Amino acid sequence: MKVTNSNFFSSALAKPTSLMWLGLGAVLAILFIELALRVLAGDTMAFDRNIILAMRNPADLSDPLGPYWFEELMRDITALGGTGILSFIALFTVMYLYLQKHRHMAFLVAVMIVSGMICSSLLKYGFSRPRPDLVPHGSYVYTSSFPSGHSMMSALVYVTLAAIYARSQFRRSLKLLIMASALLVVASIGLSRVYLGVHWPSDVLAGWCAGSIWALMSYRLVRYGQKRGKLTF
Structure with a gap:
């Protein structure tokens, strides 16, 4: 079978890229497993406690550091990772893609997000x-702690x-602006969960x-x- 130069070089370039993504995924998986094992063994408790207490007034642990407006800002930020807000974003995105005739993409996005929510719930249920309990919670919570659902979703x-x-x-x-903005929002949501005392830092990292x-x-x-022409955007 004849192989053109363009196909050869495209294949050669694709392999390192695929290996890079695979390696990144493996590193993240190892980090999650390591965190989970340490949490189960209780090895993260000292680290977790120190971080949470560092964000509180030593004279009054019910008082997070910073002025009242910053406290309220943290509540606003943490809401961006809530199930309701993320569900609206997912729903509107799927509807937009569907109406723009990108129906395969709409279906895939819906499956990705719904399956992620299910996975998050199963992980919480499994670790329980x-x-x-060091400080009063600054936000209402009704599920277990590990991993942080706000951070994951x-x-x-x-x-x-x-x-x-x-x-x-x-x-x-x-x-770069789009990706940096997304990462900043994700990082802020995770930090807000620790600041409000509703998650251990190790929950957020996981x-x-x-x-x-x-x-x-x-x-x-x-x-x-997309490479096979089945998804367009």
Whole structure:
């Protein structure tokens, strides 16, 4: 079978890229497993306690550091990772893609997000780690602690959608702005969960790892479909 130069070079370039993504996914998976094992063994408790207490007034642990407006800002930010907000974002994105005739992409985005939510719930149920009890909670919680659902789902939703949208942009500066904005939102949401005393820091780190793995898998599925002409955006 004859192989053209262009096909040969494309194949050669694709392999290192695929290996890079595979390696990144493996590193994230190892980090999540390591965190999970250490949490189960209780090895992260000292680290977790120190970080949470460092964000509180030593004279009054019910008082987070910073002025009242900053406290309220943290509540606003944490809401960006809530199930309601993420569900609205997912629903509107899927509807937009469907109406724009990108129906395969709409279906794939819906499956990615719904499956991520299911995975997050199963992980929480499986580990059943109690919420922090060092300080009063600054936000209402009703599930177990590990991993942080806000951190996991915000990483999945915001990073995946940002990566897909960034590919439709031609200017490198716009691509960087979109991805940087998504990462900043995800990081802020995770930090707000610790600041409000509703998650241990290790919960947030594990949530970021799990969400990033899911986002990476989702993005690779999208790229696979785009290369074969089955997905357009």
